[in-house]
Amino acid sequence: MITIASSFTSFTYQNILKPLLFQVDPETVHELMTDLGEFCGSYEPVRSVFSHTYAFIHPSLTQKLHGIQFMNPVGLAAGFDYRAQLTQILPAIGFGFGTIGTITRSSYAGNPKPRLGRLPKSKSLLVNKGFKNAGAEVVIKKLTQLKFHYPVGISIGRTNSRLLATQKQSIADILKAFFLFEASHIKHAYYELNISCPNLLGNVTFYPDKNLHELLREIDQLKIKRPIFIKMPISETDRETQKMLEVIVEHRIQGVIFGNLQKNRQDHSVNKHEAALVNNLKGHLSGKPTWVRSNELIRLAYKNYGKKLTIIGCGGIFSAEDAYTKIKLGASLVQLITGMVYQGPALIGQINGGLAKLLQQDGLRHISEAVGVEN
Numbered sequence: 001m002i003t004i005a006s007s008f009t010s011f012t013y014q015n016i017l018k019p020l021l022f023q024v025d026p027e028t029v030h031e032l033m034t035d036l037g038e039f040c041g042s043y044e045p046v047r048s049v050f051s052h053t054y055a056f057i058h059p060s061l062t063q064k065l066h067g068i069q070f071m072n073p074v075g076l077a078a079g080f081d082y083r084a085q086l087t088q089i090l091p092a093i094g095f096g097f098g099t100i101g102t103i104t105r106s107s108y109a110g111n112p113k114p115r116l117g118r119l120p121k122s123k124s125l126l127v128n129k130g131f132k133n134a135g136a137e138v139v140i141k142k143l144t145q146l147k148f149h150y151p152v153g154i155s156i157g158r159t160n161s162r163l164l165a166t167q168k169q170s171i172a173d174i175l176k177a178f179f180l181f182e183a184s185h186i187k188h189a190y191y192e193l194n195i196s197c198p199n200l201l202g203n204v205t206f207y208p209d210k211n212l213h214e215l216l217r218e219i220d221q222l223k224i225k226r227p228i229f230i231k232m233p234i235s236e237t238d239r240e241t242q243k244m245l246e247v248i249v250e251h252r253i254q255g256v257i258f259g260n261l262q263k264n265r266q267d268h269s270v271n272k273h274e275a276a277l278v279n280n281l282k283g284h285l286s287g288k289p290t291w292v293r294s295n296e297l298i299r300l301a302y303k304n305y306g307k308k309l310t311i312i313g314c315g316g317i318f319s320a321e322d323a324y325t326k327i328k329l330g331a332s333l334v335q336l337i338t339g340m341v342y343q344g345p346a347l348i349g350q351i352n353g354g355l356a357k358l359l360q361q362d363g364l365r366h367i368s369e370a371v372g373v374e375n
């Protein structure tokens with residue numbers, strides 16, 4: 001049941017807090033919110049109040065995938081908790097899992113500002129951070145002492161530096177990041193391998209099958225036991241995506257995430273006026289502009305590799321119906337960021353509550369029965 005407190009906080013967020021926060025620079029608000037989340041998460045009584053207010057628990061939503069127990073299918077996508085601050089508070093808000101990062105071997109101060117913009121009419125954010133993060137060693141130090149109350153994932157990518165000029169150097173850099181996390185005592189549950197950040201320096205790409213194969217062959221050698229999910233681009237054609245998936249299933253990779261940001265500002269969901277306002281700004285779009293293409297690629301991946309790969313649906317989820325659409329196309333889990341920014345933290349419990357209801361309406365007892373039914 002969605003509590004009265006959850007509905008109240010949802011109303012307060014959208015009608016009072018958001019209009020105030022949206023007056024302030026988006027990156028400042030992001031950092032303020034994650035600092036606040038870290039602070040709240042460090043106190044058990046606060047976590048308990050959040051949990052009673054927000055979290056929705058139902059047996060139809062729990063799943064065990066690749067040995068990991070997920071209390072519900074709704075996760076935080078990579079990019080929001082890039083300073084590894086939110087592992088303690090997110091389960092209390094109702095998330096079933098959460099990804100930290102993207103983290104790279106070496107730190108990166110971020111692309112030149114502005115790195116974040118709002119397009120409220122398009123239900124989107126303009127993102128140009130380029131893997132701003134403190135680097136693997138700092139993040140490991142921060143997470144080593146923590147106990148996690150839900151599955152935590154680490155998103156790993158290539159350090160954003162022109163010094164990594166070749167494919168070989170980039171692979172060595174990514175391997176070193178994996179190695180550092182594997183050698184640590186962090187109790188993380190899974191990895192994401194982010195090959196699809198559209199905002200990086202240099203011309204190295206892992207999209208051509210030969211390049212992807214070389215990267216994955218080296219990662220295979222690490223014999224990592226935790227599942228690895230590849231964060232996929234949504235910018236590539238069906239044929240190119242199909243070729244990437246053909247390579248992926250040959251390696252020790254458990255799943256794919258569709259997908260990352262939208263490069264195409266001509267997407268029909270982008271409001272023309274807002275597109276003109278950000279015309280001279282760098283970056284790529286989250287939220288609704290990712291919706292159609294990520295769904296098309298979930299469908300494609302499930303149809304051709306649904307038995308070999310677990311699919312995580314990500315892009316433009318703002319409601320339980322949105323999450324359910326991705327699940328019915330073939331996603332076993334879903335992730336989001338932008339929906340939470342626009343609708344507030346109560347959205348997570350509302351999605352889970354709504355999902356349980358939608359399953360029941362369709363006469364299904366468990367989420368696994370819905371995965372891929374409309375493919």
Ligand SMILES: Cc1cc2nc3c(=O)[nH]c(=O)nc-3n(C[C@H](O)[C@H](O)[C@H](O)COP(=O)(O)O)c2cc1C
Nearest residue numbers: 077078079101102259260286287315316336337338
């Ligand atoms: C502020 C921001 C930062 C992001 N940074 C990353 C990142 O570091 N790594 C990554 O894999 N995806 C990153 N993304 C992409 C998201 O993980 C997600 O794929 C995309 O935003 C679509 O989901 P959404 O519509 O629910 O936001 C970022 C997105 C946003 C909004």
